[in-house]
Amino acid sequence: MSPALLGLVTIAIGVGGCLAYFYFSNLLLDKVLCPPRGPNAGRNINRANIIRPWLFLGPAVLALAVYLGYPVIETLRLSLTDRSQGGAFVGFANYSQMISEPKFWEAMRNNMLWLIVVPAASTAFGLLAAQLTDRIRWGNIAKSLIFMPMAISFVGASVIFKLVYDARPAGKEQIGILNAIWMQFEGGAGSLVFLKLLPIIILASFALLVGFVVWLLASPLKNSTEGWGLKLLRASAALLGLWGVFLSIRTGFGIIAASLPYGEPQTWLTIPFYNSFFLMVVLVWIQTGFAMVILSAALRGIPEETIEAAIVDGANPFQVFFKIKVPQIMPTIVVVWTTITLVVLKVFDIVFAMTNGQWETQVLANYMFDKLFRANDWGVGSAAAIVIMLLVSPILIWNVVQARKEMR
Amino acid sequence: MEYIAGRKSSLTWAVHISVVALVALWLFPTVGLLVSSFRTADQISSSGWWKSIFPSEQIVQMRTGGADAAVQENDVWVVTGNLLLDDETSPGADVNLTRFGVSSREVDAYAIGETATFANDKKTFTMEADGTYRFTSVDELKSRGQRIFATATVPPKFTLANYKQVLISGNRTDSMAKAFFNTLTVTIPATVIPIVIAAFAAYALAWMNFPGRALLVAAVVALLVVPLQLALIPLLKLHLGIGIGKGYLGVWLAHTGFGLPLAIYLLRNYMVGLPSDIIENAKVDGATDFQIFTKIILPLSFPALASFAIFQFLWTWNDLLVAKVFLIDASGETTVMTNQIVELLGTRGGNWEILATAAFVSIAVPLGVFFAMQRYLVRGLLAGSVK
DSSP: OOHHHHHHHHHHHHHHHHHHHHHHHHHIIIIIISOSOSTTHHHHHHHHHHHHHHHHHHHHHHHHIIIIIHHHHHHHHHTTEETTTTSEEOTTHHHHHHHTOHHHHHHHHHHHHHHHHHHHHHHHHHHHHHHHHHTSTTHHHHHHHHHGGGGSOHHHHHHHHHHHHOOOOTTSOOOSHHHHHHTTOOSSHHHIIIIIIHHHHHHHHHHHHHHHHHHHHHGGGTTOOOOHHHHHHHHHHHHHHHHHHHHHHHHHHHHHHOOOOTTSOOOGGGSTTHHHHHHHHHHHHHHHHHHHHHHHHHHHTSOHHHHHHHHHTTOOHHHIIIIIIHHHTHHHHHHHHHHHHHHHHTOOHHHHHHTTTTTTTOOHHHHHHIIIIISOOHHHHHHHHHHHHHHHHHHHHHHHHHHHHHHO | OHHHHHHHHHHHHHHHHHHHHHHHHHHHHHHHHHHHTTSOHHHHHHSOGGGTTSOEEEEEEEEOOOGGGOEEETTEEEEEEEHHHHOTTOOOTTOEEEEEESBTTBTTOEETTOEEEETTTTEEEEEOTTSEEEEEESSOOOSSOOEEEEEEEEOOOOOSHHHHHHHTSOOTTTOOHHHHHHHHHHHHHHHHHHHHHHHHHHHHHHHOOOTTHHHHHHHHHHHHTOOGGGGHHHHHHHHHHHTOOSSHHHHHHHHHHHHHHHHHHHHHHHHHTSOHHHHHHHHHTTOOHHHIIIIIIHHHTHHHHHHHHHHHHHHHHHOOHHHHHHTOOTTOTTOOHHHHHHHHHHHSTTOHHHHHHHHHHHHHHHHHHHHHHHHHHHHHHHHHHOO
């Protein structure tokens, strides 16, 4: 049978089956098991009301348990066993093997870099785009064009950016835009402005942004009544941010000291350390639209009076933006930041399609895929998956706490 | 207030310009791929795509007529004709010639209209901008004509040949037709089935009272962020163990499972917000829960259903990891588009015309859905993350 026909049949069976299940199970409950008449009518109605929610929930709970609940536990178990020894329990051997591998630490370092850069850059660009497009007439068109990369697959985006980063041997016409621009520089004043000054300004503003976030994270540490877990979380996120600030300052000095190879086409994806950033650009390009849409809705939700009051008091547009608007949408910024963080932690396709972890661009998700399906080492692969889970879990707990607050 | 008004107008221009720059920056990479997919391999490798929109200067190589076209006039052999029309390597008749040369070392030595004298003054060549030429030689000519290099201004040219190659040629490595239908086969059931299951569950979580409801909602929120990387090995083992193996059924089930938390979360949040009067009135009138659900809740929840459908569609269409693990077996018969593009990147990494076209074929459908249903997508995003 052709797959398309099979697909149609599956849709029919799947949807029909679901509907039939819901219909007939309800019918069964009402007509046969607990009919709301006869001598026990009252008791039957109560019973039916107890059972019915579970009829509605049944398939979903089953699917969630099998497809998401069970794997968490099973992965945990697999990470403690060795497949080549017939699944024998080996304790933390897989973990210790993993942390002795330089590739794992490379993946961890890159993942931390991704965790700092991508959410920060996407949120900042998104906020900028939201603020700029909100007040102009063709803003909606601009928004949907910036939002468009959301619909493009990571793989498609990888192809798009491989063309941007393409390199031809020196002397030939460059077909990648980045190299075509790069070949225009030959060390004059323009090169000094665009290749030294501009990156340093960008790095400095990035360091300031991350520094600000670190300060936001760290300042409630001294005199708050938060639990130890939250304090620990704040402290570790702040340390990660400090590391980011340190890295960007170091990179800034590196740029000042570097003598750039003008006139030679660069294979951007093979330059260690910097190539990770060329990969991050792809994700920032995709996620900015998401951040923009959410932040723009939040910006519109700000009460006009607060802004009017600030203007009457003589605040300039920048003060209005940073002192009035940003503090009011802080909760939304946090949500956007964490959502993008989640995407970053699972990023796989971009690295897989563009470098496959070569030239020091490995990340955890791709490292795990490598272990699972190329090295066939389920133990270490599962251990890597557990590391990803551990990195996600603070956000998971925070989400659950928030959701429970709302339920009350 | 004059100060503020004046201030605003001076900034408006800056805002417009920055937005134009931002949009251009964001569109530029995609446009590059789109333009490249309409160019031939030669065009792509000879010039950047951003030059293809304008007429480009190229050095073209052509040949004059040989001995059989030559006529003897006053002791010299003369060949006349039109290079652009007669020669098969001509870049086309609509080309404008500006300079020419007769040796590969000096391809642009002469301006149009000048006469080149070469081969110890035994040969001359002259050419007009439209390609008509006059070539003379004291000695008898060889059967092949003289090589001529010309600087030509070629107007932009685009072709659909790449799309033919990728869509209908049936070429084993390039053809995306099968992968396209495979992707469609994965996507549609994987979008429809979780909606049905999630809608019922969301109704129960929103409008029914039972012990453990809060716990279940919390569990859904928690499962929302569980990385699906965790699920790969255990589920693959499970699928192989119960006989589903690698195939469509497995990938449908996997996508259903992974999509459910978001579906339930979105739909429940939406259903909770529906007015309770309607539901209570219907209950008073004797409607069963099943009737309330199908006749009242489902139609009212259409916006939420649509936004989840778009999410799930985009996610399953664009997915690589789940398909690689649960669907694609060694035979490669069930490959999906994302996987085929990654393979093309490996095997035909330099053939940008094929890569760009293949990528664009896979991008086109989600882009269409995106622009058609953007409203619902935005609404879903807002409901999903801002509460």
